[in-house]
Amino acid sequence: MSSSEAKETFQEVIETPKVFLKEGFQFINRCKKPDQKEFLKITQAVAMGFAALGALGYIVKLIHIPINNILVGSA
Numbered sequence: 001m002s003s004s005e006a007k008e009t010f011q012e013v014i015e016t017p018k019v020f021l022k023e024g025f026q027f028i029n030r031c032k033k034p035d036q037k038e039f040l041k042i043t044q045a046v047a048m049g050f051a052a053l054g055a056l057g058y059i060v061k062l063i064h065i066p067i068n069n070i071l072v073g074s075a
Contacts, residue, residue: 034042
């Protein structure tokens with residue numbers, strides 16, 4: 001491996017994190033905080049998701065317990 005190839009490889013290794021950081025800072029600078037109305041919509045959507053998944057889990061558990069008792073109780 002010649003010194004020019006090693007130098008190019010080293011430059012590539014150094015350049016990758018620089019590009020990543022530059023693009024990351026550009027992304028962060030473009031982002032904005034949500035206003036109160038948008039924040040409340042996001043919060044409501046997340047709360048409804050939690051409630052829906054919790055209800056689904058509860059229903060599955062209610063169905064599973066009697067079936068499990070029938071299967072295990074007969075053994």
